[in-house]
Amino acid sequence: MGSIKRRKGKSRIEFPEDYCVVDIETTGLDPETCEIIEIAAVRYRNGxxxxxxSTFVKPERHIPEFITGMTGIDDTMVENAPDIKTAILDFYNFAGSDMLMGYNVNFDINFLYDNLLRCHGIYLQNDFVDVLRFSRKVLTLLPDRRQTTVAAHYGIEIAGAHRAARDCEICNACYICLRDEMRRQEAM
Structure with a gap:
């Protein structure tokens, strides 16, 4: 799929009040060779x-030790989870036509898009907002723009990071802080 242009939604720079924060955990970085092992989405209405x-996903191959070390997800945790074909359709039905939001969300969108297309022939065409873009604009003096660094900057609790549902919550808290800071800057 890497050589095929994805027909996904558009990246937006806006502050929606109705949206769905998404996050996944995977066995690696490449959507063509690595697998999703957890999907979470948190829907927000009027903020x-x-x-x-939230669901684990049973991969076809063993979860690498490095990934277990980072996420805490091991093979026993996913052994009774739905396969990707079931989990990706459940996610798609949950997200509906919502604006998707995430931190470095292109990573998540590409995995979700490729798996939805491969398993069901459906294009994930939801528009999306990448909170990382806001942090790059507002927090120019931070040493890096990792979600945990941004969260720490704003005093947001990061315990449980690198698990999909918790990362959705952390992302949303970062989004609110960054949105409010950008609005203050624009008002000056």
């Missing part, structure tokens, strides 16, 4: 959490 979707 308030209204629903949560």
């Amino acid at each position: 308030k959490k209204s629903a949560v979707f």
Whole structure:
């Protein structure tokens, strides 16, 4: 799929009140060779959490020790989880036509897009907002723009990071802080 141009939604720079924060955990960085092992999405309406979707995904291959060390997800945790074909369709149905949001969300979108297309022939065409773009604009003096660094800068609790549902919560908290800071700067 790497050589095929994805027909995904558009990247937006805006501050929606209705959106779905998404995050995945994977066995590596390449959507063509690595697998999704966890998907989470948190729906917000009028800026308030209204629903949560979270599932492990049973991969076809062993989860690398490095990934288990980072995420805490091991083979026993996913052995009774749905396969990617079931999990990706459940995610797609949950997200509906919502604007998607995430931190470095292109990574997540590409995995979700490729798996949805491969398993069901469906294009994931939801527009999306990348919170990382806001942090690059606002927090120019931070040593890096990792989600945990941005969260720490704003005093957001990062315990449980690198698990999909918790990363959705951290991302949303970063989004609110960055949105408010950008609005203050624009008002000056």
